Each structure stands twice: as C-alpha cells, then as structure tokens.
Amino acid sequence: MKKIFALLLTLAMVLSLAACGGDSTETTEETTEDTQTEETTDSTGTADFTTVEEGKLIMSTNAAFPPYEMTDDSGAVVGIDADIAAAIAEKLGLELQIDDMDFDSALLAVQQGKSDIVMAGVSITDDRLLVMDFTDSYATxxxxxxxxxxxxxxxxxxxxxxxxxxxxxxxxxxxxxxxxxxxxxxxxxxxxxxxxxxxxxxxxxxxxxxxxxxxxxxxxxxxxxxxxxxxxxxxxxQYSIGVNKGNTALLDAVNGALNELIADGTVQSIIDSYITAE
Known part of the structure; x- marks a missing residue:
C-alpha cells in the first residue's frame, strides 16, 4: 500500500512539473513576441534619420529662379520650392532654414554635408546621380x-x-x-x-x-x-529634391512627406498659387 501511495505521489509531482514547464514556455513566447513588436516599431519610426543641425531642415538654393525661389522685399527666400520645403519640414517636425547661394554651391552644400536638401528647380542627370540621391518628382x-x-x-x-x-x-x-x-x-x-x-x-x-x-x-x-x-x-x-548620396534614412523621410503632400493636393495648390494656368 505504501508502494502504491509513493508511486501515485511521484506521478503527481511529475505532472505538476510538466504543467509548470508549459506555463514557462508560453510566458517566454509571449515575452519574445512583445520584444519583437517593440523593435519593429522602433526601426520603422521617423526618428531614425538625422539632419545637419538637430531640429532643423536646412535647404540650400539659388534664389534667382522665380517663381520657384526668389527673395521678397525683406530679403527672405520665397517661392514654390520654399513653400514645399516648409510643408515637408512641418510634417517632419523640423524648423526650415533656407541658405541662398549660387546654383553650383547649392548642389555642393548637400554633397559636403552643409545642407540637408537642395531645391532649386533641380532635375536628375546621370552625373548628379553619382553624387546625390533624389526624391520622386514634384513638378515638371x-x-x-x-x-x-x-x-x-x-x-x-x-x-x-x-x-x-x-x-x-x-x-x-x-x-x-x-x-x-x-x-x-x-x-x-x-x-x-x-x-x-x-x-x-x-x-x-x-x-x-x-x-x-x-x-x-x-x-x-x-x-x-x-x-x-x-x-x-x-x-x-522633372524637378526633384536632392540629398547627400547614401543618406537613405533622410531621403525616405523627405520622400514620404513629399508624397503625402502630393497626394493631398498641397503641392499642386502651392504651384497653382505661383503659376496661373494660361
């Protein structure tokens, strides 16, 4: 009788341990899934990209190309590109800073890491593709x-x-x-x-x-x-926005914001405000 009781006690302990083992496995799987979700969220967030100066989106341009970029009476740079850049910066939670210079220097500023983007009625050429990356087109x-x-x-x-x-x-x-x-x-x-x-x-x-x-x-x-x-x-x-070659994170962020602005009609509205259909 004692042998039977001992056998039953042993069996109960084994079953108890097996049950605990199952609970432990489920907890581990749930923890792993939670961790993977957090990592995915972090890796796809907009905070991945960096800019030349924290909190700012610096745009280099040549403000002698109306109506895309020009200066007003106060000397501020205005125009189609300036307004589109401002809308992009707002979407990215950044303050826009526009640096006016000659056209060649505006292109070089991006390549040398002195500006984040260049907008100056810039079109894509084979030579420019060697030293810069470009967003989708926003104007013809x-x-x-x-x-x-x-x-x-x-x-x-x-x-x-x-x-x-x-x-x-x-x-x-x-x-x-x-x-x-x-x-x-x-x-x-x-x-x-x-x-x-x-x-x-x-x-x-x-x-x-x-x-x-x-x-x-x-x-x-x-x-x-x-x-x-x-x-x-x-x-x-076609006109596009140029960024430094290989700066994929910034390119994706700017391009994503640009495409949202194209989709909701903001870009066309900006263009229409400067160029009246004939």
Missing part, C-alpha cells in the same frame, strides 16, 4: 528660349548663335554638349551665375538668346519689355 519643368522681339533666332539655328544660360543647370549642360550629343558646343554657350544676369546679357546684346525654365522665363519677359519666348519648348524635365 519646361526649358524654353528667350529672345529679343524681332530676333532671327529659331530652334533650327540655335547652334549658330550665342546662348546664355545659368551656370551648372541642365540648360547649360545640354546646350554646351557636343553636337554629336545634341548640344551646340561650349563655344556657343555662355554660363552666368544666375538667370537674371543671363537675361541682362541678352538685353545688352552680349548673347542672342537665353535658355531657361519656362517659369522664370515668363517672369523675366513680363519684367523686361522687348523680350519674347520662342513658341516651341526646348526640352522638358
């Missing part, structure tokens, strides 16, 4: 040719004329390329620090025409009597 740019009224300049004889462009822009890059690649050669192209200076050179007879984006072109023609724009567009391209 049409390059046109400004001439004096009564000029004999046409799309067919541009290669015989002197062309003014803004230094570092795709207008300069494409126009100064060799004829074999669709350009007119460096001998036929003069690069200026900004579009305003290029248009002044046209007014002074130093060049025969100016190749520039249609938005600024319309502004320059409206402000300077005696200028007109050739009817046929010269080239069409």
């Amino acid at each position: 740019g049409v390059q046109v040719v400004i001439v004096k009224e009564g000029s004999d300049v046409t799309m067919d004889n541009l290669g015989e004329k002197m062309i003014g462009t803004q230094r570092g822009t795709t207008g300069y890059i494409y126009a100064s390329d060799t004829p074999e690649n669709g350009g007119y050669g460096e001998d036929h192209v003069v690069a200026y620090d900004n579009g305003i200076t290029a248009v002044q050179a046209l007014m002074n007879g130093q060049v025969d025409c100016v190749i520039i984006d249609n938005g600024p072109a319309q502004e320059f023609v409206a402000a300077n009597a005696g200028l007109t724009i050739l009817e046929t567009p010269w080239v069409e391209e």
Whole structure:
C-alpha cells in the first residue's frame, strides 16, 4: 500500500512539473513576441534619420529662379520650392532654414554635408546621380528660349548663335554638349551665375538668346519689355529634391512627406498659387 501511495505521489509531482514547464514556455513566447513588436516599431519610426543641425531642415538654393525661389522685399527666400520645403519640414517636425547661394554651391552644400536638401528647380542627370540621391518628382519643368522681339533666332539655328544660360543647370549642360550629343558646343554657350544676369546679357546684346525654365522665363519677359519666348519648348524635365548620396534614412523621410503632400493636393495648390494656368 505504501508502494502504491509513493508511486501515485511521484506521478503527481511529475505532472505538476510538466504543467509548470508549459506555463514557462508560453510566458517566454509571449515575452519574445512583445520584444519583437517593440523593435519593429522602433526601426520603422521617423526618428531614425538625422539632419545637419538637430531640429532643423536646412535647404540650400539659388534664389534667382522665380517663381520657384526668389527673395521678397525683406530679403527672405520665397517661392514654390520654399513653400514645399516648409510643408515637408512641418510634417517632419523640423524648423526650415533656407541658405541662398549660387546654383553650383547649392548642389555642393548637400554633397559636403552643409545642407540637408537642395531645391532649386533641380532635375536628375546621370552625373548628379553619382553624387546625390533624389526624391520622386514634384513638378515638371519646361526649358524654353528667350529672345529679343524681332530676333532671327529659331530652334533650327540655335547652334549658330550665342546662348546664355545659368551656370551648372541642365540648360547649360545640354546646350554646351557636343553636337554629336545634341548640344551646340561650349563655344556657343555662355554660363552666368544666375538667370537674371543671363537675361541682362541678352538685353545688352552680349548673347542672342537665353535658355531657361519656362517659369522664370515668363517672369523675366513680363519684367523686361522687348523680350519674347520662342513658341516651341526646348526640352522638358522633372524637378526633384536632392540629398547627400547614401543618406537613405533622410531621403525616405523627405520622400514620404513629399508624397503625402502630393497626394493631398498641397503641392499642386502651392504651384497653382505661383503659376496661373494660361
């Protein structure tokens, strides 16, 4: 009888231990699942990216490209790009700081880690892709040719004329390329620090025409009597936001905010406020 009682007692202890072991396994699995959820949440949060200066989104630009960027009477940079950048910064919980400089320097500022983004009517080229990463496009740019009224300049004889462009822009890059690649050669192209200076050179007879984006072109023609724009567009391209090469976290954050602003109509509303449909 004692043997039977001892056997039953042993069996009860084994079953008890087995039950405790099952509870321990479930607790471990639940703890593991909770930990994995927390890690996933942390890894996908917007706090992963860093900026040049904590709490700020620094944008480099060339504020001589109206209506995308220009200065108001107080000297502040305003325009399509400035407003879009401000909306992006707000979505990211950052304060926008805009640094105005010449176009080449604006591109270099991002590459050298002096600014977080560059917006200046920037289009994507193969050379720029080597040193910068880009967001999705937010606007379409049409390059046109400004001439004096009564000029004999046409799309067919541009290669015989002197062309003014803004230094570092795709207008300069494409126009100064060799004829074999669709350009007119460096001998036929003069690069200026900004579009305003290029248009002044046209007014002074130093060049025969100016190749520039249609938005600024319309502004320059409206402000300077005696200028007109050739009817046929010269080239069409897409504008994007540039960030330093390999800065994937910032690129994803900016691109995500940009696409939200495109989807809810904010970007188009900003563009429409500066460019009235003809």
